[in-house]
Amino acid sequence: MQDHLLSELGQQLRVDSVRAAAAAGSGHPTSSMSAADLMAVLLANHLHYDFEQPRHPGNDHLVFSKGHASPLLYSLFKAAGAISDEELLTFRKLGSRVEGHPTPRLPWVDVATGSLGQGLPIGVGLALARKRLDKVDSRVWVLCGDSELAEGSVWEAVEHGSYEHLDNLTAIIDVNRLGQRGPTRHAWDLGAYARRLHAFGWHTIEIDGHDVTAIDRAYGDAASTVGRPTAIIARTVKGRGVAAVENREGLHGKPLPDPEEAVAELGGVREMAVPVLGPAAAGIAQPSHEGPLTLPRFDPGEEVATRDAFGQALAALGTARGDVVVLDGEVGDSTRTELFAKEHPERFFECFIAEQQLVAAAIGIQARGWTPYASTFAAFFTRAYDFVRMASISRADLNLVGSHAGVAIGEDGPSQMGLEDLAAFRAVHGSTVLYPCDANQTARLTAEMAEESGIRYLRTTRGKTPVIYPPSESFPIGGSKLVRATDDDHVTIVAAGVTLHEAIAAADRLAQEGIHARVIDLYTVKPADAQTLRAAADLTGALVTVEDHHPEGGLGDAVLEAFCDGYPMPPTARLAVRDMPTSATPAQQLAAAGIDAEAIAAAARQLVGAAN
Incomplete structure (x- = not known):
């Protein structure tokens, strides 16, 4: 598209951004207006995309990291x-569908941003x-705001890219x-951004973000750069084109005070239709199933860490399913994802100690139809929790596995x-939270996760635990197992993972005293x-709940929620x-926390005694 038409398209995008915010009575039109020329040139001359086939394998990807500029994105879609x-x-x-910040309710939006x-x-x-996976020659374009470059996650991405x-x-x-509240850290000092990005190994281009010729040239330069990512650092004016709001503080997140006058100043409503460049033919094979799943098998009575069973099961799953991808945060020797890496190196991604990038990469990979498993220590997922929260808004399908959980380490x-992970992941909309107690259960659940949707979290244990279930046992997600049960039980003990074994030991002690305990x-x-x-x-x-986790939001709260809506709640010890x-040693830790077999038995005795 010629330069004068590109300038006109930029004005159309500004006008439509102003109109959209005015119709809503809220939004971020000035933030949209600054990037309008940048997006006009991209849409008309460089983005390869078939809007009628948003899943076309050759499509480029456009991510609005500055998601508050959604009026601009929707104006692009209209054009x-x-x-x-x-x-x-x-x-x-x-x-x-055109929400305040973009979500995949629109089929051309890969992930929620904002x-x-x-x-x-x-x-x-x-x-x-x-x-590395699709092996397709398409591009990923990300529109970033200058304010968000203060976020550490951006620099994790810069390093990894x-x-x-x-x-x-x-x-x-x-x-x-x-x-939002005034000037950014570096204001219009483009060199400050360029020096930092260049130091990380990026190709950098500094331009006037309202010069369509310079913008067009910069995109061509980026597309021809080999071996490193490109950052186009564009000086723009917030509220560009409307004198009343141009480069003015205090107008962030507000519709223009006189939208009709602003539209007139911008040259009026336009109805330009842009013939977007189509994607190149792409012959990638979709991720496929490669063969039968043969999970590892463990004999009852063995002592096996659930993290070991997870690693072995994951490698087996990778053999059976060509869509499974694994990412780890430089702890693969501990999480045991190294077993997958050895067998399927082409589908393993080392993200190093950058947990935000770890989860973010998994989100991007799943948007392409792959099935990612991302793993690190359970405690360190807290660094990436906002990414997990946003992933649920993205309707993302993620398998997250946290090892070294609880005081038992x-x-x-x-x-x-x-000690907070169960609560954190239970709070995520539509999530699934799993905590296996033995190796066979872990192997089965590792495979079951791949068939679920939404955010799935599996908690594994560092130390060895006894295998109590045979390899043939099934563990449907949403279920539980009665490990001890008679018709004459006096109390129910509910546990999972490490504490399940303590609960079994407590039940055996109680049985010697004539107290029958049901164990779930x-x-x-x-x-x-x-x-x-x-x-x-x-x-x-009577109920006893026991967990290697803080009392807030974990297994105990999950049990209590089963008695909502007026269902009678029995006397309960948590x-x-x-x-x-x-x-301290694991055994000392469990005892000090009051979650070992002795503490469980004592709580059960007290409840049974009170009932009698």
């Missing part, structure tokens, strides 16, 4: 003929998938100088103990098996890690 003007003006209204600092890390994941030589990735940085002490293995912490829990409560009249742990 491409993907949405109508009528739909554009439903911006932010109930039921509309929590700043996430688009570039996810773009790295998309670029990795395209380059350079390390992986992602020359199919371009970051377009809209340096409009103004953030022993001498390493509290900095390494995941609640291996699915979410969704919890309410039917089994209620039936046990009705029969025994055992959990209530004090700050220190360094």
Whole structure:
């Protein structure tokens, strides 16, 4: 498209951004106006995309990391003929697909954005998938705001993009100088951004972000750069084109005060239709199943760490399914993902100690139809929790596996103990939370996760635990297991993972005293098996819950929620890690926390005695 038409298209995008925000009475039109020329040139001359086939394997990807500029994105979609003007003006209204920040309710949006600092890390994941998995020559374009470059996650992405030589990735940085409350850290100092990015190994281009000729040339330069990603650092003006709001503070996140006058100043409403360049023919084979699944088998009575069983099962799953991809945060020798890496190196990604990038890369990879498993210590997923939260908004399908959970890890002490992970992942919308107790159960659940949707979290244990289930046992997600049960049970003990073995030992002690304890293995912490829990409560009249986790939000709360909506709640004792742990052996840790067999038996005795 010629320069004068590109300038006109930029004005159209500004006008439509103003109109959309005015119709909603809210939004971020000035942030959209600064990047309008950048996006006009991209849409008309460089983006290869078939809007009628958003899943076309040759399509480029466009990620709006500055998701608050959604009016601009929707104006792009209108110019491409993907949405109508009528739909554009439903911006932010109930039921509309054009939400305040982009989500995959629109088929041309790969991932939800709006929590700043996430688009570039996810773009790295998309670029990795395209380059190393799909092996397709398409590009990933990420529009970033200057404010979000203060986020550490951006620099994790910058480092990783350079390390992986992602020359199919371009970051377009809209340096409009103004953030939400005033000037950004570096204002219009393009060199400050360029020096930092160049130091990480990126190709950098500094331009006037309103010069369509310079923009066009920069995109061509980015596309021809080999061996490293490109950052186009563009000086722009927030509110460009409307004198009343241009480069003015205090207008972030607000519709223009006089939208009709602004539209007139911008030259009026336009209806340019852009013939977007189509994608190149792409003959990639979709991820496929390669053969039967042969999971590892463990004999009852063996002592096996569930993290070991997970690693072996994951490698087997990778052999059976060509769509399985594994990412790890430089702890693969501990999480046991190294077993997958040895057998399937072409589908293994080392993300190093950058947990935000770890999860972000998995989100980008799953957007391409692959099935990622991302693993690190349970405690360290907290660094990436906002990415997990946003992944649920993206309708992403992720398998996350946290090892070294709870006080049972022993001498390493509290900095390494995941004691909040069950609560965190239970709080994620639509999530599944699993906590296996033995090797065969772990192997089965590792495979079962791949068939689920949404965010799936599996908690594994560092130390060895006895195998109590035969290899043939099934473990449907959403279920539980009755490990001990008679018709004369006096109390129910509910546990999972490490504490399940303590519960069994407690039940054996109690039996010697004539107290029959029903033991439930609640291996699915979410969704919890309410039917089994209620039936046990009705029969025994008393519950003990025990978990290697803080009391807030974990297994105990999952059990309590089974008795909502007026269902009678029996007397309950909740055992959990209530004090700050220190360094000690695993056995000492369980005893100090009051979650070992002796503590469980004592709590059960007290409940039974009170009932009598």
